[in-house]
Amino acid sequence: MSTATSSSWGTALVNISPYTFSAIGIAVSIGVSVLGAAWGIYITGSSLIGAAIKAPRITSKNLISVIFCEAVAIYGVIVAIILQTKLESVPSSQIYAAESLRAGYAIFASGLIVGFANLVCGLCVGIIGSSCALSDAQNSSLFVKILVIEIFGSALGLFGVIVGIIMSAQATWPTKV
């Protein structure tokens, strides 16, 4: 325990173990990404099923939208695995050292970035996928054009993953003295 005598929010935050922050970061990274992916898949899926009744030809092509949403969950899993390999144990005298706190915060931030970027990306791709299925059912030349919009949407998740991985590279725990 660090010897803190004053009571303020700053002191409270600094006295939370960096492992707590890391664990929350990893949980958010996978949990919220999967939430985004699931949200996107149900939005696309319900429209796709209904539209495919009158226009069965759209089913195979429009599964691409579902795959784009699923990719978002995979990003979350990959980053969660990367983050958990960054966890190292430090001796108890070092837990609240500045280096440890920095590593903990880096993992936390990385997880948050990836989780929320994938949440909105999944949502975005899902809504576009739903519109894509309905438009394709009416006019099949629209499919490829709307797919381009979806590709731009799925790039949002990639941005999150890239920044998350760069952040997690910062997570160096102090070496054992």
Next chain:
Amino acid sequence: MYGFEAMTFNIHGGYLEAIVRGHRAGLLTTADYNNLCQCESLDDIKMHLSATEYGPYLQNEPSPLHTTTIVEKCTLKLVDDYKHMLCQATEPLSTFLEYITYGHMIDNVVLIVTGTLHERDVQELLEKCHPLGMFDSIATLAVAQNMRELYRLVLVDTPLAPYFSECITSEDLDDMNIEIMRNTLYKAYLEDFYRFCEKLGGATAEIMSDLLAFEADRRAVNITINSIGTELTRDDRRKLYSNFGLLYPYGHEELAVCEDIDQVRAVMEKYPPYQSIFAKLSYGESQMLDKAFYEEEVKRLCLAFEQQFHYAVFFAYMRLREQEIRNLMWISECVAQNQKSRVHDSVVFIF
């Protein structure tokens, strides 16, 4: 919150919205109508329709066909589509879908009461009723002698009950009262539907209020024109206009005192959306007014499909199908009576 419906609409409404858009793709196009208009007989019409979505419904009809059979079978398709959607729907979509049929219920009630007044057989009248507006105790309407009995015996158990509070009297039913009853009920129904859509909020409220306002204004104009020269007083006429719409309240003040069609035209030309409708008619002519209103309505209904994640597409689809059935009836009648030159007088193309 308007704008964020895309995130949660598909939980309950996504499947049905996709289905109704699939149905919309099956509406007859201009090319279909051109083929139908060139038919020589009702059997040709049946042959052309067999290639469309009406095929399975008309297939087993023996020749010689009647126009009423064609219309009845096409209406059956609409009813099947509607029932399929209604049984899949959850609240609030199921209430919304039920609201769409109350107009037909009102028409059926008035049909049976009028028919009974003119001493027609109840079974014959029941066959003429619109299938979307049927309810369980409809046959007992023939028993009622005045409006109070009508309400107490039959209508208090139907969804139309709340609309009756304004028009219960103990006067005996006659032709004039029945028309007033129909319009009062319809006014109450439109206002109720409008309030319901406002409560739903979002894109549904915005699009439905435009469509219902147009409906209210159109009914106001029709009531005005139909009551010119009858004994309906100005106050009674004002009471039949709905409390919303572009014409409310100043347009209604002016319409209430109109005594001929040119005065109605003068009132309506002050409102830009209706000015374009009335500009198409030459002076003194009112036969084309119905068609002009239908064309404007079809234009607005098609626009409802431009937005996703709202309920107005269901309303729009039902109305477009009804318009299509009206078109088919007109074409069949023209073909059956050998008046094909008049076919284009009343057909409104949807696409």
